[in-house]
Structures are given as C-alpha cells and as structure tokens.
Amino acid sequence: MTVKITSAAAVNALAVLRSINKEASQTQQQVSSGYRIETAADDASYWSVATVMRSDSTNLGTVGDALGLGAAKVDATYTAMNSAIDLIGEIRAKLVSAREPGTDKDKINAEISEYKEQLQTIVESTSFAGENWLLNGATAAPPTWSIISGFVRAPTGEYQAQTIDFPSSQTILIDKNNASGGLLTKSVDANAINNSGATSRNYYLLNANSTTPATGTEIAIDNNTTDAQLTDMLDVTDALLSSLTTTAASIGVMKTRIDDQIDYTADLADLDRQERRRARRHRHGRSFDPAEGDRDPEADGRRSDLDPQHGRKQDPDPAGIGVGAITSGGGAIHPRASLTA
DSSP states (O other): OOOOOOOHHHHHHHHHHHHHHHHHHHHHHHHHHSOSSOSTTTOHHHHHHHHHHHHHHHHHHHHHHHHHHHHHHHHHHHHHHHHHHHHHHHHHHHHHHTTSTTOOHHHHHHHHHHHHHHHHHHHHHOOBTTBOTTEEOSSSOOSEEEEEEEEEEOTTOOEEEEEEEEEGGGTOOEESSBGGGSTTTSOEEHHHHHOOSSSOOEEESOOOOOSBOOOSEESOOOTTOOHHHHHHHHHHHHHHHHHHHHHHHHHHHHHHHHHHHHHHHHHHHHHHHHHHHHHHHHHTTOOOOGGGTTOOHHHHHHTTTBOTTTOOBOOSOTTOSOOSEEEOTTSOEEEOOOSOO
16 A cells, blocks of 8 residues: 655654665664774765775784794703804813813713714704704705794785794704705814815714715714824814804894883884773764773673662663654654543
8 A cells, every 4th residue: 555645744753764765774884883883884084094004903913823832942052052162162071171182982971872862862853833943854955044023914915924034053953854954964174164174174073874974083082083183173172162152142132132022012012902991982872991901892782781789770761751663564764642631
C-alpha cells in the first residue's frame, strides 16, 4: 500500500529523521571500529595517510623484536670472545712458564692442549638463532653480520630496512673451509712481528682440520722446543690477543649502539600509543592525560552510564518525561512517547 504525504511539515520531518538515521549509522560504525576514517570512502586522502601510519606502527614492533634478537646474538658473541681471550691468556702464561729451565714442557703442552680444546668447544657452541658469528663452515663466509635496527620510507614510499653491520672477518675465530679465514686457525708470521730473521716463520694456534689447512707450525711445545721457538710462539700469541681484544671492544660498542636503538624504538612505540589514546579521547570528547596510562577510553565510554557512587546503571529518563528517542521496527526514529499519564 502506498501512502502519499502531502503535508510539507511531515515531509521535512521525514527528511530530518532520515538524515539522523544516516548519521547515527555512521557514528555507530565509527564507535565500533574506533576510527573516524575507517575506509577510503570516508576520506581517501586521510585514509591513505592513516593506513601508512598504522603500517609504520606495526613495523616498529617488528623492529623491536629484531633488535632484541640481534642483541642476544651480540651478547652471546661478546661473552664467547671474552672467554676466548681468557683462555689465550692462559696459553700465553704456560708458554712463559715453559721458558724456565728444568720445566717439563711435555706436561705444559698437555695443559695447552686442554685450553685449545676448550677454545674450540666455545667457538663451535656459540650459536644463537641459527647464527654463529665465531665459526664458518660454508664455502664463503658472509662479508658482514647484520642486525635490523630500523626502517625508513623512500621518497617513492617503499619500505627500506636499516641495519647495524659488523665485519665477519673480525669475529670468525675458526674457519672450517679455509683456515686463513679464522683468527685462531690462520698462519701468523713471527718474523713480521719481531724481525729476528730473514725468512718467514709461520705459526697458528688451532688445527680445526679445515678443508684448506694453514701453512706453518701449530703452537705446541715439547722438551725439544728451543727458546727462539718459544719467543716466536709468544709473539704470535700476543698478536692474537691484541686482535681479539680489539674485536671484543668493537663488539662492545655495537652492543651499546643496539641497546640505545632498543630504547629509542621503545620510545617511538610509546609515543605512537599516546597519540592513539589522544585521538580516541578526542573522539569521545575527553582531554588526554598521559598520567592515566593505557586506560581504554572506549571502555570508559561504555561505563559512562553507570552511577559513579554505586556502580548501578543510571536511568536516562528517571522522571518518565519522554526524553530521548526509540527506533521502531521499520528503522525510523520517532520521539519517545511519554510514560506518564
């Protein structure tokens, strides 16, 4: 059945009610989603900006996780490097004691062998998240070790990761493929250090059974080892200690840089959360107070109809004077009928 409305006042009232219905539906959608601009249809330009910002916020969390993983790798490497320095220091002390007349160099060498086995165990067990910065078993070691530290957007908008890099040649102590790639497996020329002869005298500390072995003599002694050989071994050991100490210091600097970046990323994430809370409170007509922390203003809004003293739901129309509106089955909004006689 079709009803034709001829009253101008009724037509105007119907137009106003339709407009109210449309605005109420839009407001309900915004409240349920938490976004004033949820789709591109609401405002294409701001929706595009908001989408990029939400993506960047998600990336901050990913960067924070990557930094935490990278910090753990660096911590493991730094700890192992310090242990290696201590063990090499013990080896050096044994070489010094071997220069004393009458010492049993075979027994001293047995102790040195134990230290070298412990060195190899430390290097091979220092693995975190599938990476071992002290050991290479591949055909070619990676040129650098990298940790994701942040991201930037290029002028064209694409995502570009930022990394903190460290040269692998400074951390690899044992190279199973080519002995010359490891600090403890490569040959070091003692003559280049002390200039005590006309020919090269190469020594290496560890024999890791590399595919391409080192040339020269392994640092090991017996009762036939001469004082000149002991001097060469001590000079090479000092050179190794110096290299490892420099590497450990550089790793320490890298560790500090990662810790600073973790703090900075966390601050950015906190700032982003504050901006989100400020925006939500603005939508609810509330002022933003950073001291309130992570309170959910939407939950506050859901509790706004509670009696603040007793926690009971307040009657929006306690006197029954017909304030407010109700929706009929047809969806149109009509003034609420008075509940009083």
